[in-house]
Amino acid sequence: KAATRDFSPEYELGKGAFGAVYKAVLSDGSVVAVKRLFPNEQNVADFLKEMVLISGIKHRNLVLLKGCCVRDKKRMLVYEYAENRNLAQALWGEDRPFDLTWEQRLNICVGIARGLSYLHEELQPKIIHRDIKPQNILLDKDWNAKIADFGLARPVVEDATQRATHVGGTLGYFSPEYATLGILSDKLDVYSYGVLVLEIISGRRCINLRSPVEEEVYLRTWAFRLYVENKLLDLAAKDLVTGSNREQVLSVLRTALLCLQEDPSKRPAMSQVVSMLTGSTQVAIDI
Ligand code: ADP
Ligand code: MG
Ligand code: MG
Secondary structure (H helix, E strand, O other), X not given: OOOXXXXXXXXXXXXXXXXXXXXXXOOOOOEEEEEEEOOOHHHHHHHHHHHHHHOOOOOOOEOXXXXXXXXXXXXXXXXXXXOOOEHHHHHHOOOOOOOOOHHXXXXXXXXXXXXXXXXXXXXXXXXXXXXXXXXXXEEOOOOOEEEOOOOXXXXXXXXXXXXXXXXXXXXXXXXXXXXXXXXXXXHXXXXXXXXXXXXXXXXXXXXXXXXXXXXHHHHHHHHHHHHHHHHHXXXXXXXXXXXXXXXXXXXXXXXXXXXXXXXXHHOOXXXXXXXXXXXXXXXXXXX
């Protein structure tokens, strides 16, 4: 399929360390997002992993890979286009069209949970994403969440303790056991999801970490959890609760707290998170 010939900056949707993403129109008129790789060996390996891992995966909350091609020696992945860009832009972008409503926020939390639950619980071997954060969550025209950027994602084998050779990801969204020991499991994504939910619900950045020192990360992550516990009611009372949604807001915040527990085995599975958020399971912890 012929992607556009023109990769000019005005069509640029985003840029990362490994390449840039452009809006493009295919010969049949459909709009897509093309992720084009800067050529370099490490990039190529990650790029191929991203391609292999998500080709053939189809779920309404995971961005769809429509194809891939090489043009002028540049490798490209062609994705379905997400009209409303990424969640960081929607939460705190200067040019965001409006503030997301409570219903939209809740729908986004549920959508991400469904996408992760599919990766963790329906696939064999399961896939962990490893880089869940607002910039990697895309929003379609109806503000539904689509998980994107599988550059760090890995398959994990059940019941084996896998360790990362390199702790890649984003500071602040790391779980303590991943930051300190490199332990790879689906519970890493559950933790990052907990941080993300707090950001989605509060509309504030919870994370402002810069230090690459692992010990530091661990301490700050722990401090962050305490901060959350202390501030939760405060936050809910001041900013979010409009009266009729009080119970729902608190229930979502409790679910996020469960996801942020230090002991990974205590964190819920993502399918349980979906049940908690959609109200089919009561979330029983005191905050
Ligand atoms: P990287 O691996 O470089 O972080 P991503 O896949 O996360 O690349 O894409 C970078 C940015 O490009 C995203 O944060 C988003 O803003 C934009 N983007 C990526 N894919 C799409 C898409 N399918 N539709 C719209 N925007 C996209
Ligand atoms: Mg990204
Ligand atoms: Mg990436």
